[in-house]
Amino acid sequence: MTGKVICIGLGPGDPELLSLRALRRLQSARVVAYFRKAGRPGQARRMVEGLIPAGAEEWPMEYPVTTEIPLADPAYAATLAPFYDHWAARLHAACRTGDVVVLCEGDPFLYGSFMHLHSRLPHEAVEVVPGIPGMAGCWTATGLPITWGDDVLTVLPATLPEPELTRRIADTDALVVMKIGRNLDKLRRALAAAGRLADAWLVEHGTMPAERVCRLAEVAGPVPYFSIVLLHGKGRRP
Amino acid sequence: MTGKVICIGLGPGDPELLSLRALRRLQSARVVAYFRKAGRPGQARRMVEGLIPAGAEEWPMEYPVTTEIPLADPAYAATLAPFYDHWAARLHAACRTGDVVVLCEGDPFLYGSFMHLHSRLPHEAVEVVPGIPGMAGCWTATGLPITWGDDVLTVLPATLPEPELTRRIADTDALVVMKIGRNLDKLRRALAAAGRLADAWLVEHGTMPAERVCRLAEVAGPVPYFSIVLLHGKGRRP
Numbered sequence: 001m002t003g004k005v006i007c008i009g010l011g012p013g014d015p016e017l018l019s020l021r022a023l024r025r026l027q028s029a030r031v032v033a034y035f036r037k038a039g040r041p042g043q044a045r046r047m048v049e050g051l052i053p054a055g056a057e058e059w060p061m062e063y064p065v066t067t068e069i070p071l072a073d074p075a076y077a078a079t080l081a082p083f084y085d086h087w088a089a090r091l092h093a094a095c096r097t098g099d100v101v102v103l104c105e106g107d108p109f110l111y112g113s114f115m116h117l118h119s120r121l122p123h124e125a126v127e128v129v130p131g132i133p134g135m136a137g138c139w140t141a142t143g144l145p146i147t148w149g150d151d152v153l154t155v156l157p158a159t160l161p162e163p164e165l166t167r168r169i170a171d172t173d174a175l176v177v178m179k180i181g182r183n184l185d186k187l188r189r190a191l192a193a194a195g196r197l198a199d200a201w202l203v204e205h206g207t208m209p210a211e212r213v214c215r216l217a218e219v220a221g222p223v224p225y226f227s228i229v230l231l232h233g234k235g236r237r238p
Numbered sequence: 239m240t241g242k243v244i245c246i247g248l249g250p251g252d253p254e255l256l257s258l259r260a261l262r263r264l265q266s267a268r269v270v271a272y273f274r275k276a277g278r279p280g281q282a283r284r285m286v287e288g289l290i291p292a293g294a295e296e297w298p299m300e301y302p303v304t305t306e307i308p309l310a311d312p313a314y315a316a317t318l319a320p321f322y323d324h325w326a327a328r329l330h331a332a333c334r335t336g337d338v339v340v341l342c343e344g345d346p347f348l349y350g351s352f353m354h355l356h357s358r359l360p361h362e363a364v365e366v367v368p369g370i371p372g373m374a375g376c377w378t379a380t381g382l383p384i385t386w387g388d389d390v391l392t393v394l395p396a397t398l399p400e401p402e403l404t405r406r407i408a409d410t411d412a413l414v415v416m417k418i419g420r421n422l423d424k425l426r427r428a429l430a431a432a433g434r435l436a437d438a439w440l441v442e443h444g445t446m447p448a449e450r451v452c453r454l455a456e457v458a459g460p461v462p463y464f465s466i467v468l469l470h471g472k473g474r475r476p
Contacts, residue, residue, distance in 0.1 A: 016259040019249065019370065023258065071474065080476035107374045115383040116475060123381055130370050130378040132257065136345045140368040143361055145353040152406065153393035160388060168390065237354060238318035
C-alpha cells in the first residue's frame with residue numbers, strides 16, 4: 001500500500017470551514033470520490049468547487065436508492081449493501097497507487113455515509129479527518145450558545161417515533177434534531193407536547209448562501225431534509 | 239466600530255484541525271486574547287504557537303478562580319461575574335480600532351468559556367467561527383463511528399449526580415461524557431450500573447501528541463479534566 005482511503009469531513013457547508021488538514025489532503029488526492037443522488041451534482045462535491053487539484057479523477061458514487069424504499073424495508077439494506085461493498089473494494093484497490101480522498105459533509109463519524117465504507121475496509125487502510133459537524137454550524141448561525149455549565153445535550157434523528165421524540169425532548173436541556181424533512185409535522189407535535197415548541201429554532205442550509213434561521217413556530221410549509229431544529233440550553237452562567 | 243470581537247473555535251487540539259477561516263481571522267488580529275489558569279501557558283494559546291502574527295498584542299485572561307471554590311457556591315459566580323464583565327468591556331473597547339480575536343478550544347458555543355463574554359457584548363460586535371468540537375476529535379481517535387442510522391446521542395457533563403448519570407447512560411445509544419477529571423469514579427459506577435462499562439472508551443488529549451485511547455475498564459488512576467468518555471452507537475448499518 002502506498003496510499004490510504006482518506007475521508008475528509010468538509011464541515012457544515014461554507015468551504016472556508018474546511019480544516020487545514022482536510023484541504024491539504026484534498027489537494028494531494030489522485031482520486032476524489034463522493035456520494036450523491038443519481039443525476040444530482042451532490043452537496044459534498046459542490047462544497048469543494050475549485051479546490052480539487054487539476055488531474056485528479058472524480059468518482060461520483062451514486063446511491064442506487066434514496067427515499068424510494070422505506071428504511072425499515074429489508075429491500076433497502078439489500079440494495080445498499082452491495083453498493084457499499086462495490087465501492088469499498090474499488091476505493092481499496094485504488095489506494096494501492098496513491099491517496100484516495102472521500103468527501104463527507106459535516107463530520108464523517110457523526111451519521112455520515114462514509115462509515116458504511118469504513119466498516120468494509122481494513123482499519124490500516126483508512127484515515128478519517130474530523131470536520132465541524134453540521135449542527136455546530138447551525139447553532140453558531142443562531143448566534144446563541146447551545147450548552148452552558150452542566151447542560152445535557154441530546155441529538156435526535158426526527159425519524160424516531162413521535163412518543164419517543166416527545167419523551168426525550170421533555171428530558172433534555174439542549175436539543176439538536178437532525179433529518180427533519182418529511183418528519184417536520186411529527187416533530188412539531190412532539191415539541192408542543194413537551195412544552196417547548198415556542199423555544200425551538202429551525203436552521204436550513206446552515207453556513208451556506210441559502211441559510212435561513214428562524215423560530216420553528218413561525219415556519220409553514222416544507223423544509224429541506226438537511227434542516228436542523230435546536231433548543232438552546234439555559235445552564236449555569238456567572 | 240471598525241472591528242469585531244471574533245471568537246475562533248480552535249478544534250480539538252491538533253493545530254492542523256483549525257478551519258481556514260479561523261486561521262485567516264487569527265492572522266489578521268491586532269489583539270489575541272485567551273483564557274488561562276493563572277501562571278499556566280494555557281491550552282488555547284499553546285495550540286496557536288507560531289500562528290499569531292508578529293506585532294499582535296497578546297492578552298491572557300487569567301481566571302481569578304478555577305477549582306478552589308465549588309461551582310455551587312455563590313462565591314463562585316460572585317468571583318467570576320466581575321471578571322467576565324471586565325474583559326467584555328475591555329475587548330469591546332479594543333475592537334473600536336480593529337479586530338480582536340479570542341481563542342477558544344473546541345467549538346465556542348459548546349460548553350465554551352467565551353459564551354460568558356458573548357452574553358455581555360452587543361450581538362453586532364461579535365463574530366463566532368465554529369470549530370471541530372473536542373468530542374469529534376476524540377471519537378475520530380477511537381477509529382469508530384459514534385452514531386449510525388437512527389441512533390440517539392447524549393452529551394453529559396460528568397459533574398451530574400450519579401443517579402442521573404446512570405439513568406441517562408441506560409437510555410441512550412451513543413454517549414459522550416465531558417468534564418471527567420475528579421468525577422471518574424462516579425462515572426465508572428454509573429456506567430457499570432447501566433450495564434455499559436465494558437463498552438466505554440476513554441480518550442485523553444484527543445488529537446494531541448499526548449493522545450491516549452483505551453477501554454475505560456482498563457484505566458486505573460487519575461485522568462485529566464479534559465478527558466472524554468464515549469460509548470459508540472450501534473444503529474442501522476446496511
